[in-house]
Amino acid sequence: MALRKKYLKSKPVCKVSFDFPSDRLAEEVKEVELVASFNNWEPISLRKAKGTFTRTIDLEAGSNYEFRYRVNGEIWENDEAADAYQPNGIDGDNSVLVL
Numbered sequence: 001m002a003l004r005k006k007y008l009k010s011k012p013v014c015k016v017s018f019d020f021p022s023d024r025l026a027e028e029v030k031e032v033e034l035v036a037s038f039n040n041w042e043p044i045s046l047r048k049a050k051g052t053f054t055r056t057i058d059l060e061a062g063s064n065y066e067f068r069y070r071v072n073g074e075i076w077e078n079d080e081a082a083d084a085y086q087p088n089g090i091d092g093d094n095s096v097l098v099l
Contacts, residue, residue, distance in 0.1 A: 001069075003081045003097065012061040014099045018079070020046060020053040020069050029053070029071055036067035043070060059099055066094040 001024065004017040020032045032053035033043035046053035046069075059065065066086055069077040078085065082095035 001077075001079045001081055003079060005099065007061060007099075013058050014061045015056055016059050016097065016099070017054060017056040018046065018067075018069075020071075020077070022048065022051050022053060024077070025071060025075065027072070031072055033070045033073075034067060035070055036065055038063075038065045038067075059097075061099045063099055065097045065099070067097060068094055 001021065002019040004019070006015040008015065018034050022029045032046040034046060034055060035041055035043050038057075038059055044055060044057070046055045066088070067079070069079065071077055076091065078093060079095040083098040084096040085093040086096050088094045
């Protein structure tokens with residue numbers, strides 16, 4: 001997994017790319033959703049391209065965001081490239097993105 005950050009010089013925004021490899025799990029990965037605090041935990045579908053599910057989102061620089069990946073509608077995964085982890089009070093930790 002990978003997080004790519006590109007800060008814009010023209011405004012306080014960071015373009016963040018969330019990447020989830022399709023071969024990450026032992027089972028076939030058919031769908032990956034990003035579930036995050038920056039949009040009230042509403043799932044966002046990642047698009048499959050060249051063996052990786054990916055999505056780039058513009059986020060406000062200077063903020064922290066929690067997120068997780070939901071795979072095939074039922075498997076929850078954190079990002080190994082996260083800046084930190086925060087207990088979520090449900091079933092483990094959320095990944096944290098620091099911008």
